[in-house]
Amino acid sequence: MADDCTCASENELIQPAADGLVNCLETLNVTEHETGNEWSAAPRIVDSLVEYNANIGCYQCFLLPSDDRHKDDGYKVTNVLTAEHLRVRVAFPHVELRYHDPLDHRVDTVIWQTEIERNVDVTQCTVEPKDDHWYLRVPIRLSDKQPLGGFSSFTMVSPLELRVESYGSLSCRTCKAQLLDCEDGVKMDKVLPLPSANWMDMFDFWGAGIGAFEHIPRDDICAQRHRVLVGESYILLHASDLVAEATTVADGEGEATVALGDSAKEEREWIPLTCANCSERVGLRNVEQPDTVRLHKHVLIARHLARARVEKDLVEQDQEAEDVFGEYTIDSILSAKLLETADSDGIFRFVLTPSNDKHDCADLSSGNQGGTSALLHLQLLSWETMIKQQGSNKFRRVLKVLYGGRQSTSTIQERLPVHTVKLPPTMCLTIADRLQASSTLLPSSLRTFNRMNVGYLYN
Structure with a gap:
């Protein structure tokens, strides 16, 4: 009889403990669904684009969230995502988008972040869910608003392009064949910027039609020996400074990959040049002044003198960062x-x-x-x-x-x-x-x- 009482007492003690263990396991199972890496209630940003518009002084961020939250795996997210669940935090230069779980206010997850270049007005930042993306608007402070410089600033030549040392090596971007003759180091004496393409029109405007600039030659600017003349999308070089037979005149049958000009006059004045090694179009040669060669930046690699001198002993790395023309494209x-x-x-x-x-x-x-x-x-x-x-x-x-x-x-x-x-x-x-x-x-x-x-x- 005593044994029966003892067993009953043990069962009464064990049963609540077992029930508690089951409840704990069920709680863990729910938590796994809600906070697991694969099916987290916190949204996940798979791609984004930040667009800075200087004319309105605002960063516009377009965020593409993952659609994992909408997949049917037997678990349904009960809360609907709204702008109230998202918070913007700015600690210059960092901008973060945080998610606050409405079911657990202790959850504060950074779901997206980026770095900006100007101070912003945190009080004016807004986030708005759209049909296929989230739109985050981050206005900059009034004191930091300034234009990027108008038309000319877009194609403005960088200071690095105007240094003699930047032309220690000039090669074809396609095959890496050397185009500039630099056996004895940099031969260039000067690097000068070319004026705007419509510089003669500006002379006419400044002269106001009274003949003040009639003495100025109306011919195009020609290349000069040992000088690099840098334009917006090309450079002018003297033919004698190039490696002998590095370029050849195109036969005219292929398709050019560089612009010949938007007028018949320009097309008559220039003929295409190709790299002798890979036949890639690299520039143009002036018909009337054969020593004037125009090479387009987006098909060239220009490197610093120090890099050019030891290039044969180094393994090429970070080429884009070292290329003066690395960011130029067609x-x-x-x-x-x-x-x-x-x-x-x-x-x-x-x-x-x-x-x-x-x-x-x-x-x-x-x-x-x-x-x-x-x-x-x-x-x-x-x-x-x-x-x-x-x-x-x-x-x-x-x-x-x-x-x-x-x-x-x-x-x-x-x-x-x-x-x-x-x-x-x-x-x-x-x-x-x-x-x-x-x-x-x-x-x-x-x-x-x-x-x-x-x-x-x-x-």
Whole structure:
């Protein structure tokens, strides 16, 4: 009888303990669903784009959240994400977006962060969930608002490009073949900036039509020995400073990858040059002045003298950081042309068309080939914009544009002044492809505007 009582007492003690253990396990199971790495209640940002607009003084952040929270795995998130769950924290230069769990106020998770370059007004920061992204608006302080410098600042030559030491080595970006003859070190005596492409128009304006500048030669600027003349998207060199037979005149049958000019006069004055080693188009040679060679920055590698002297003994690394022209792309040529026209003529709408009819494309905006009316319409939106992609540590200056084919333009747009820019066929297709790729940086809902596509041209 005593034994039976003892067993009953033990059962009474064990049962509550067992029930408590089950409850603990169930609690752990729920917690695993709510806070596990894979199915966390906290949202996860998979991609982002930060766009700084100097004209309005604001950082616009487009954040793409993961759709993991909407997957059906037998667990349903009961709380609906709203702007109330998100907080913006700024500790210059860091900006953080934090998530506050409405079910557990102790949970304060950083779900996205970036670094900015200007002080912001924390009280004006807002975050708004959209259909396919989150929009974070971070205005800068009034005292920090300043424009980036207008048209000329976009294509402004960097101080590094105006140093003699920066041209210790000049080579083809495609095959790394040396183009500048620097066997005995840097031969260049001076590096000088070229004036704006419309400098003669400015002389006429300053002269006010009274003949004050009639004595100034009207010819183009020619290259000089042992000097580098630096333009917005190209450099001028004397042919004698180049490695012998490093470049050859193109046969004219292939498709140029550098612009020949947007007028018949310019096309007659320059002939394409190719790298003798890889046949890549690297620049142009003046017909009347054969010693004047124009090499385009986006197909060159220019390195510092110290790097050039010991290059043979080093393993190449961080090449982009050491290349003076590393950030130049094929967009640089087009951007310089567009801004030159906008600055001098006040025209902001353009039509890109191939200069060679036999290579024309039906619709450059979609990359389709096989037609006779290749047209890509461009409209300038902003030249004071900088963007920063997720994973990047710095902002990059861009030209924000609208682009599209002939069918995308409206009647009103067709009545506005338009400037035609003739480009080599390959360059037209490359520009169209790059614009399409740049559009994918934006959320789907922001990729079109006014029946045209939104894209970026890089400096």
